[in-house]
Structure formats: structure tokens, C-alpha cells
Amino acid sequence: MPRFHIQTFGCQMNVHDSRRIEEVLYERGYQAASGPESADLIVLNTCSVREKADHKLLSMVGTFRDLKEQNHDLVIAVAGCMAQQQGEALLDRLDLVDVVIGPDNIPDLPGLVQHVQDGGPPVARTVFDLDSPSFLTARVRPGQREVSAFVTVMKGCDERCTYCIVPYTRGAERYRAADEIVAECATLCAGGVREITLLGQTVNSWHEPSEPSASESRFPELLRRIARELPQLLRLRYTSPHPRHVTSALVQAHAELDMLPAHVHLPLQSGSDRILRLMLRRYRSADYLARARALMSARPGFTLSTDMIVGFPGETETDFQDTLALVREVGFCAVFAFKYSPRPHTPALRLGDDICEELKSERLARLFELVDELQSKHLQSLVGSTAEVLVEGPSKTNAARWTGRSERHEIVHVDLSAAHEPSGTRDLRDYAGELLRVRVIEANKRSLLAVPMGTMPQPARRLPARKQVVRLPLMSP
Numbered sequence: 394m395p396r397f398h399i400q401t402f403g404c405q406m407n408v409h410d411s412r413r414i415e416e417v418l419y420e421r422g423y424q425a426a427s428g429p430e431s432a433d434l435i436v437l438n439t440c441s442v443r444e445k446a447d448h449k450l451l452s453m454v455g456t457f458r459d460l461k462e463q464n465h466d467l468v469i470a471v472a473g474c475m476a477q478q479q480g481e482a483l484l485d486r487l488d489l490v491d492v493v494i495g496p497d498n499i500p501d502l503p504g505l506v507q508h509v510q511d512g513g514p515p516v517a518r519t520v521f522d523l524d525s526p527s528f529l530t531a532r533v534r535p536g537q538r539e540v541s542a543f544v545t546v547m548k549g550c551d552e553r554c555t556y557c558i559v560p561y562t563r564g565a566e567r568y569r570a571a572d573e574i575v576a577e578c579a580t581l582c583a584g585g586v587r588e589i590t591l592l593g594q595t596v597n598s599w600h601e602p603s604e605p606s607a608s609e610s611r612f613p614e615l616l617r618r619i620a621r622e623l624p625q626l627l628r629l630r631y632t633s634p635h636p637r638h639v640t641s642a643l644v645q646a647h648a649e650l651d652m653l654p655a656h657v658h659l660p661l662q663s664g665s666d667r668i669l670r671l672m673l674r675r676y677r678s679a680d681y682l683a684r685a686r687a688l689m690s691a692r693p694g695f696t697l698s699t700d701m702i703v704g705f706p707g708e709t710e711t712d713f714q715d716t717l718a719l720v721r722e723v724g725f726c727a728v729f730a731f732k733y734s735p736r737p738h739t740p741a742l743r744l745g746d747d748i749c750e751e752l753k754s755e756r757l758a759r760l761f762e763l764v765d766e767l768q769s770k771h772l773q774s775l776v777g778s779t780a781e782v783l784v785e786g787p788s789k790t791n792a793a794r795w796t797g798r799s800e801r802h803e804i805v806h807v808d809l810s811a812a813h814e815p816s817g818t819r820d821l822r823d824y825a826g827e828l829l830r831v832r833v834i835e836a837n838k839r840s841l842l843a844v845p846m847g848t849m850p851q852p853a854r855r856l857p858a859r860k861q862v863v864r865l866p867l868m869s870p
């Protein structure tokens with residue numbers, strides 16, 4: 394039986410795609426290898442969002458040279474955004490690569506591998522399914538307990554953020570019908586999934602594929618429908634929303650649907666209006682702040698995390714100060730920050746890359762310093778409070794602890810060493826997938842430590858809904 398090994402880089406779309414690659418291979422009789430050394434097929438599912446990713450691929454492929462020399466039948470495939478971006482050129486650049494496959498061509502992978510194994514030349518397939526988009530269905534791994542799963546609601550991106558290569562690597566926006574999305578969520582729930590994350594590059598721009606793209610987002614209606622039809626689902630998350638599609642209807646959904654967590658990851662990128670304009674983000678800092686405040690009004694303790702870029706072309710110290718000020722004002726609980734990296738095909742290339750590496754590093758360090766301060770203040774403020782933890786699995790470092798996420802998305806380790814069955818015997822229950830009500834007793838650098846409320850872990854109560862939320866002003870032109 395042939396064996397495969399997949400290595401995944403990049404974002405959650407790629408994590409999701411890797412699972413689909415795995416399924417396509419299982420269907421063709423493959424099984425998972427214990428590592429690259431015992432694999433007949435190595436798949437590198439790549440990211441292209443920053444230049445570093447490029448270098449990573451080169452060095453990674455290089456490490457397989459010995460394996461390829463020992464086993465001439467070994468096939469190396471490059472999938473994901475780098476594959477889509479470079480296509481056939483990647484075969485010329487990397488002599489060890491046999492197959493290049495784009496994100497929309499995953500079902501073709503086994504056939505292309507077979508073609509190479511039958512003596513065919515290296516091959517690239519990177520065709521977008523623009524005319525009849527298909528969405529690979531997420532499934533639970535047979536026989537496994539999976540607490541969380543992703544469900545794609547749209548793919549591609551029609552925004553043109555000037556720094557970003559994603560519209561080029563993932564193509565134009567294509568939307569998935571609500572019936573299909575809800576059916577997939579239902580199948581996952583029936584398979585034991587307790588938390589679903591809806592996926593899309595601008596996930597909250599979702600509308601039915603039959604509706605024109607210019608129509609207002611129907612995303613809040615989609616959330617309501619999933620909540621209504623699948624009341625057994627414990628949590629419904631989504632990533633990544635775009636600030637310009639954060640509407641009053643979405644805020645209201647957060648206030649009313651207790652399945653939505655009290656947290657959203659809402660990419661900001663910069664706090665300077667001048668830079669936001671150059672990035673073509675299509676909002677100003679005041680628009681973002683209004684949306685952040687509205688979301689925070691939807692639930693007590695609501696938190697926001699974000700993505701930021703430092704060192705965008707022409708970013709002055711004043712622009713960067715604006716970024717620091719906005720990050721402080723919003724009070725993000727977590728920030729993923731990156732140094733600007735010029736990418737092929739992006740409009741920002743025309744602006745040059747005038748912020749030197751040293752200054753980018755310095756700004757990144759200053760931003761992280763602020764983020765660490767905000768994060769530690771936030772985590773400390775939770776000590777003594779109660780939280781609802783959706784347990785994901787046993788702790789990797791302590792046998793008496795289980796790890797999960799709070800309703801706000803903090804990582805929480807729950808110490809169950811004091812938990813006993815009513816008979817007094819030690820509690821050996823599998824808590825994965827359970828929602829526990831806990832009391833936070835300690836804040837670590839990036840996580841919380843908690844104990845169950847009472848002597849026995851209790852199922853959590855749902856948060857009360859809030860009916861009155863902040864109304865959003867219109868976006869500035």
C-alpha cells in the first residue's frame with residue numbers, strides 16, 4: 394500500500410486543504426507514512442504570503458535530496474499557494490519536484506502522481522475552477538474524536554489589498570450555497586464535532602452564489618441559520634472577516650446567538666489612515682474602531698485579535714505611532730504582526746520597499762512589546778473570573794490537565810487533579826469536546842490555568858443574550 398507524508402505551511406485554508414488532500418489519497422488506497430523517510434509520496438502544501446515562505450520551500454525540498462536518491466520511485470508534490478503562483482516555473486526551478494498542483498486541483502493529485510510513476514515527465518496543474526466552483530467537503534477522520542472542524546463558505550478574494558498575493562494565488566471570489574454549508578456542518582456535528590469555524594478570505598462578505606457580488610453580505614443570516622438548524626453545536630467561529638463587512642446585523646448576531654464566541658479575529662494591518670489608503674484596505678482607523686467597539690458591546694468581555702503589517706512602503710515614525718496608538722486603544726488580546734514583504738504581481742511593488750530590514754525589525758519588536766503588555770494585562774484581569782472552556786484534549790505536559798479554549802479564545806489548561814467520580818474513584822473521563830465551567834486561578838504568558846467550579850466539572854451555562862448593541866455609523870467614503 395503506498396504511503397504519503399504531508400507537510401503544511403501557511404494559514405487555516407491550507408490546514409483545511411491538507412485534510413482534503415489526505416482524504417483524496419486515502420480514497421485511492423494510500424495510507425499515512427510515519428514520516429518522510431517511509432513515504433512514497435511527499436506533499437508540501439505551501440504558502441506564498443511572504444518571501445520567507447519561498448525560502449522555506451527551497452530548503453525543505455533540498456532536505457529530501459538524499460531520500461530521492463535512495464528511492465527513485467519517491468514522488469515529491471508541491472501544492473498550495475506557491476504552487477499556484479509559480480506553476481510550471483517551479484518544475485524548472487526545483488529539479489526534485491515531480492508534481493505541482495493548485496488549490497483548486499486537489500482531486501487530480503492521485504492521477505498526476507500515477508502519471509509520474511508510470512514514467513511521465515514532471516507535471517503542473519494550476520487551473521482555477523471559476524466556471525463551476527467546487528468545495529471539497531470536510532469530513533471527520535474515521536474512528537477519531539474531533540472537537541473542531543473548518544467549513545469553507547467562500548474561496549478566493551476580490552479585494553485588492555496592494556501588498557497581498559492571495560487574490561493571485563486563490564483567484565476570484567466564489568461562494569458556496571447555504572444549503573451545502575449547512576449540510577456539511579450537520580454531518581460534522583453528527584460525527585461529534587462541537588466547534589465549527591467557517592472559512593473564507595473575506596468570510597463575512599458571504600452571500601448566496603446566485604446573488605450578485607455587489608449585494609449586501611448575507612453572512613449574519615448564514616450564522617443564524619446554522620445556529621437555528623444545529624442547536625447541538627457548541628461554538629460557531631469564523632475567519633477571516635474584513636472590517637468593511639462588519640455590519641450592524643453581524644454585531645446583532647453576536648449579541649443574540651450564544652453559539653458565537655465573545656471573540657473575533659479582525660485584521661487591521663495598520664493604524665495610519667495614510668497607510669491604510671496606500672494598502673487599499675477600504676476603511677479608515679475610525680471605521681475600524683467603530684466596528685471594534687460595536688462588536689465589544691455585543692457581549693460582556695468580548696475580545697478582538699488582529700493581523701498587522703509593519704514597514705509598509707513609506708511608513709513613517711508618525712504612521713507607526715498611529716498603529717501603536719490604535720492597537721492600545723482597541724486593546725487587542727492578541728496580534729499577529731509581520732514585516733512587510735514585497736510579493737510578485739502585487740500593486741505595492743510600485744511603491745518600492747524603502748523601510749530597511751533593521752527598522753522593520755525595530756518596529757516589529759516595539760509592537761510586540763506593546764502586545765505583550767496588553768496580553769498580560771488581559772490575562773491577569775481574568776484571574777478569579779469564571780469561564781466556559783471547550784476542551785480540545787489532554788494537556789501535552791501534565792497528565793492531570795486538559796486543554797481547551799475559553800468563550801473568548803484564550804488557551805485554558807484545566808486542572809482536574811481534584812476531580813473524582815461520586816464513588817470517590819479517580820476521574821478517568823475523556824473530557825475532549827465537553828464544555829466546562831471553570832474558575833481561572835493563574836495567568837501564564839500566553840494561557841490561563843483554571844479549576845472546575847465545584848468538586849465535579851459542571852457543564853457550562855450559556856451566556857445570556859444582549860438585545861441592545863451599538864449601532865454602526867456608515868463607513869467613511
Ligand code: SAH
Nearest residue numbers: 556557594633660700701702731732733734
Ligand atoms: N484574508 C485575510 C488574510 C490574508 S493573509 C485578511 O484579509 O485578513 C494573512 C495575513 O498576512 C494578512 O492579514 C497580513 O497581515 C499578512 N500579509 C499579507 N501579505 C503580506 C505581505 N506582503 N507582507 C507581510 N505580511 C503580509
Ligand code: SF4
Nearest residue numbers: 550552554557559594
Ligand atoms: Fe489579501 Fe486583502 Fe484579500 Fe485578505 S482581503 S486575502 S489581505 S487581498
Ligand code: F3S
Nearest residue numbers: 403404440441442474
Ligand atoms: Fe493562506 Fe499563505 Fe495562501 S496565508 S491563502 S496559504 S498565501
